[in-house]
Amino acid sequence: xxxxxxxxxxxxxxxxxxxxxxxxxxxxxxxxxxxxxxxxxxxxxxxxxxxxxxxxxxxxxxxxxxxxxxxxxxxxxxxxxxxxxxxxxxxxxxxxxxxxxxxxxxxxxxxxxxxxxxxxxxxxxxxxxxxxxxxxxxxxxxxxxxxxxxxxxxxxxxxxxxxxxxxxxxxxxxxxxxxxxxxxxxxxxxxxxxxxxxxxxxxxxxxxxxxxxxxxxxxxxxxxxxxxxxxxxxxxxxxxxxxxxxxxxxxxxxxxxxxxxxxxxxxxxxxxxxxxxxxxxxxxxxxxxxxxxxxxxxxxxxxxxxxxxxxxxxxxxxxxxxxxxxxxxxxxxxxxxxxxxxxxxxxxxxxxxxxxxxxxxxxxxxxxxxxxxxxxxxxxxxxxxxxxxxxxxxx
Amino acid sequence: xxxxxxxxxxxxxxxxxxxxxxxxxxxxxxxxxxxxxxxxxxxxxxxxxxxxxxxxxxxxxxxxxxxxxxxxxxxxxxxxxxxxxxxxxxxxxxxxxxxxxxxxxxxxxxxxxxxxxxxxxxxxxxxxxxxxxxxxxxxxxxxxxxxxxxxxxxxxxxxxxxxxxxxxxxxxxxxxxxxxxxxxxxxxxxxxxxxxxxxxxxxxxxxxxxxxxxxxxxxxxxxxxxxxxxxxxxxxxxxxxxxxxxxxxxxxxxxxxxxxxxxxxxxxxxxxxxxxxxxxxxxxxxxxxxxxxxxxxxxxxxxxxxxxxxxxxxxxxxxxxxxxxxxxxxxxxxxxxxxxxxxxxxxxxxxxxxxxxxxxxxxxxxxxxxxxxxxxxxxxxxxxxxxxxxxxxxxxxxxxxxxxxxxxxxxxxxxxxxxxxxxxxxxxxxxxxxxxxxxxxxxxxxxxxxxxxxxxxxxxxxxxxx
Numbered sequence: 039x040x041x042x043x044x045x046x047x048x049x050x051x052x053x054x055x056x057x058x059x060x061x062x063x064x065x066x067x068x069x070x071x072x073x074x075x076x077x078x079x080x081x082x083x084x085x086x087x088x089x090x091x092x093x094x095x096x097x098x099x100x101x102x103x104x105x106x107x108x109x110x111x112x113x114x115x116x117x118x119x120x121x122x123x124x125x126x127x128x129x130x131x132x133x134x135x136x137x138x139x140x141x142x143x144x145x146x147x148x149x150x151x152x153x154x155x156x157x158x159x160x161x162x163x164x165x166x167x168x169x170x171x172x173x174x175x176x177x178x179x180x181x182x183x184x185x186x187x188x189x190x191x192x193x194x195x196x197x198x199x200x201x202x203x204x205x206x207x208x209x210x211x212x213x214x215x216x217x218x219x220x221x222x223x224x225x226x227x228x229x230x231x232x233x234x235x236x237x238x239x240x241x242x243x244x245x246x247x248x249x250x251x252x253x254x255x256x257x258x259x260x261x262x263x264x265x266x267x268x269x270x271x272x273x274x275x276x277x278x279x280x281x282x283x284x285x286x287x288x289x290x291x292x293x294x295x296x297x298x299x300x301x302x303x304x305x306x307x308x309x310x311x312x313x314x315x316x317x318x319x320x321x322x323x324x325x326x327x328x329x330x331x332x333x334x335x336x337x338x339x340x341x342x343x344x345x346x347x348x349x350x351x352x353x354x355x356x357x358x359x360x361x362x363x364x365x366x367x368x369x370x371x372x373x374x375x376x377x378x379x380x381x382x383x384x385x386x387x388x389x390x391x392x393x394x395x396x397x398x399x400x401x402x403x404x405x406x407x408x409x410x411x412x413x414x415x416x417x418x419x420x421x422x423x424x425x426x427x428x429x430x431x432x433x
Numbered sequence: 434x435x436x437x438x439x440x441x442x443x444x445x446x447x448x449x450x451x452x453x454x455x456x457x458x459x460x461x462x463x464x465x466x467x468x469x470x471x472x473x474x475x476x477x478x479x480x481x482x483x484x485x486x487x488x489x490x491x492x493x494x495x496x497x498x499x500x501x502x503x504x505x506x507x508x509x510x511x512x513x514x515x516x517x518x519x520x521x522x523x524x525x526x527x528x529x530x531x532x533x534x535x536x537x538x539x540x541x542x543x544x545x546x547x548x549x550x551x552x553x554x555x556x557x558x559x560x561x562x563x564x565x566x567x568x569x570x571x572x573x574x575x576x577x578x579x580x581x582x583x584x585x586x587x588x589x590x591x592x593x594x595x596x597x598x599x600x601x602x603x604x605x606x607x608x609x610x611x612x613x614x615x616x617x618x619x620x621x622x623x624x625x626x627x628x629x630x631x632x633x634x635x636x637x638x639x640x641x642x643x644x645x646x647x648x649x650x651x652x653x654x655x656x657x658x659x660x661x662x663x664x665x666x667x668x669x670x671x672x673x674x675x676x677x678x679x680x681x682x683x684x685x686x687x688x689x690x691x692x693x694x695x696x697x698x699x700x701x702x703x704x705x706x707x708x709x710x711x712x713x714x715x716x717x718x719x720x721x722x723x724x725x726x727x728x729x730x731x732x733x734x735x736x737x738x739x740x741x742x743x744x745x746x747x748x749x750x751x752x753x754x755x756x757x758x759x760x761x762x763x764x765x766x767x768x769x770x771x772x773x774x775x776x777x778x779x780x781x782x783x784x785x786x787x788x789x790x791x792x793x794x795x796x797x798x799x800x801x802x803x804x805x806x807x808x809x810x811x812x813x814x815x816x817x818x819x820x821x822x823x824x825x826x827x828x829x830x831x832x833x834x835x836x837x838x839x840x841x842x843x844x845x846x847x848x849x850x851x852x853x854x855x856x857x858x859x860x861x862x863x864x865x866x867x868x869x870x871x872x873x874x875x876x877x878x879x880x881x882x883x884x885x886x887x888x889x890x891x892x893x894x895x896x897x898x899x
Contacts, residue, residue: 132728134720158716161709167693177683181825181837205440207877213447214852214886220454221845227461228837234468236830241630247680250824256464258675259471259630300854301736302785304743309778312750316771323768341762345769352749353777356742369825371833383824386832393839400846403744406751407853411861411882418864419875424895430888 065166067095067173078149087117089152090145094120096159096169097127117145128155131162178255178370179235183389239373250382251372439859446855450848474629732788739781746774746781849885856882 056072063069070088077085094115115123121143128138138155141148159165235256242254254262327334369384419427435443675683753771758764827833860878868874872892880889 130729132731134717136720154716157712161712181840183825202437202441204434204437205444206434207874207881210435210443210447211877211881211886213444213451214881217447217451217454218886220451220458221841224454224458224461225838225841227458227465228841229834231461231465231468232834232837233830234465234472236833238468238471238630245674247675247683254675256468256471258679260467261679262675263471263475298736298785298789300858301740301743302782305739305778305782305785308743308747308750309775309782312771312775312778315750315754316768316775319764319768319771323765337762338765341766342769345766345773348770349773349777352745353742356738356745369823372824372826373828373833374826375828383826386825386827386836389825390832390836390839393836393843396843397839397846399744399748400843400850402748404846404850404853406747407850407857408883408885411853411857412879414861415864415875415879415883418861425872426893426895428891428893430884430890 062166065169066092067169068092074149075153078153081148081150083147083149085149086147086152087145089149089156090117090120090124093124093128093152093155093159096156096165097124118143121145124155133158176368177257178251178372179239179257180368181371182368183384235371236373239371243373251370253373255370435863439863443856443859446852450852453848472630729792732792735788736785739785742777742781746778750774853882 059072059075063072063075068088068091070085070092074085074088078089121141125139125141133155135151135154138148138151141151238256238259239253242259243252245254246252246258372383416427419425434440750771753767753774756763756767758767827836860882864871864875864878876890876892880886
């Protein structure tokens, strides 16, 4: 039974291959024609540039786990640059074959290897679905719940004049002040946008054909407005692509060796503190408990188990990523009165709770860092006598 | 002055942070522009040609929010609104079954109207031009009911709009003359009047209005007789509806996505999965050397996890240290917890060293050493792409504002913490080495690191009084 089915399947599969390839070339961005795929199978050199370009398009936004990168400014990067990016990205994702690394940088050879690389990418994860999810038209007013998608998109690289020479620390203070001011501005703009959004949602209540949504989003309202103005003919033409981009979050700059150092240093500092806290307690405890009887050992065992369970739970919190419980990805904002408890979807109140706890957590971390700095500076400053340090008010 | 390399790094960091903020601001402003535009009057694109007085009509009756209506207008509006609300309440109370009848009669009504207006020249098909004026019984403002051709689209008009439009149309359409409930097909069909989204009065669903209805007596009275006449179709409001083409496309889209997600759970997936794993294994085996099994991406992800671990462990440690043990048992448990935390921290450190060794080993080879533009994701990569976005339900604007403010605050804190760490790493060593202007440097560093740049301390030289 199995064998027969396999044969049948293989026959069906062989027949389905051209169709699949055609579909693939349609779906992929900068999709090469099926002819390119066929030539690549025979390792023809003319198929190589198209495949390099395809892999570049597929990998560069994907390097950030599916976040869509804004289109590159100016002309697309040169072939050499594309080749380099593809190679480094594949390597960092763990591509096993070294033959790829040895392909020439002018992108003239290696189409079969590239085909293998594409197959590898397709086999490893839901590549096509991710690409589709990136390029889909966002119809609703979307709000990203977890910052991962936004974190990953680095944004257009701004041509920046690097400060070459030494810089006064006052320049740094000025930049910090500017940053604080920007955030304040951002917060007020965001509040205004929320108010407008709330208005649009409530004014268009009842207008959506989908009852569970109930009202139109900004994109849909714009569609209506432009459609009625006779300005747009096609449905898709009206859907504004940037109407609701995932909001951008400060990019965590490239992790070089600095990241290792930071984490290692933090862990070491933590270890020191723990040792400093635990050792004296252990000594004191031993001194006290030294002579206690065997009935104590049962209690001790129970405590040990309890603590072990707690710590295991703690470990699971980060090992599993912790975010499994949290909702992931963008959510469509829907204004609904009376908070229907039965319906699907998240409630804003829940999300607010989660965010508040995260805020408290982060504030605690920041305070602790500042405290650390203060102690360190006090230590350093204390070395110099004859000075009085008056701390700023409001502590 | 700070040393050159240190300056460069710090300035780059701060500029990065500023750029990120600016990018957010840009996106936000774009969205704001769009939203503001939608809430203003929707001016039509072109004025229609074959109209007697289209231009003054549209410009005259454009109810832009900026122009303030006269007090008399306001009073009229008030009266009319109240009357409408009363009527709506009456009607709601009376017939729930009237819904169905309304819908049916609506269809017949609209069919009749489209038939009569089919001959009249109409605008481009993409445009829905449907206007409804409310009669104001004492004024006798004409009502023109013109549904769009073919598409059941209409405009959402508030009382205010209707009043103003009606008045405007009355003023500028001398030709048709004062009318009651008749339909002037030719006149108002093509006029694309300006339109504004407005707040709804009562919460009633209603569809296209009836062409003929009895307004006057029904409004004032509220008697059963008038109620009956009201139930033949009181045109409270018209609803905006998305174009049919869009709705079709949207429903097809969601159907296809649903199909896609359902195919993920079928049996053929297993066969595909085994085929995939076999392929990947073969790839691994035919590759040149022994892979360490860890890609740089995975390593980065683990480092991120270890960072989270560190902060969680630290938080637990602080909890334990701050708790005051009441009795022996608790003391013992505190002790055990601290020792357990210490053990876990050592494990993490060990793992970090392992990862570092793995990455260092992998750097050898023909691969170009490039820096990945992506960052490690705290959410753990590899999650499934979202098929269709979940819904996030909010109940009031304040709630939405709170939500967004918190999101921004969390992002800001993230950024601040990162900057704090970077600044600490770069600036504290500088303070350690005494140099010229050490005091000024110390003061500036204190303000940057300990007060977030917001406050400054004062340093006094303690001169002994001679």
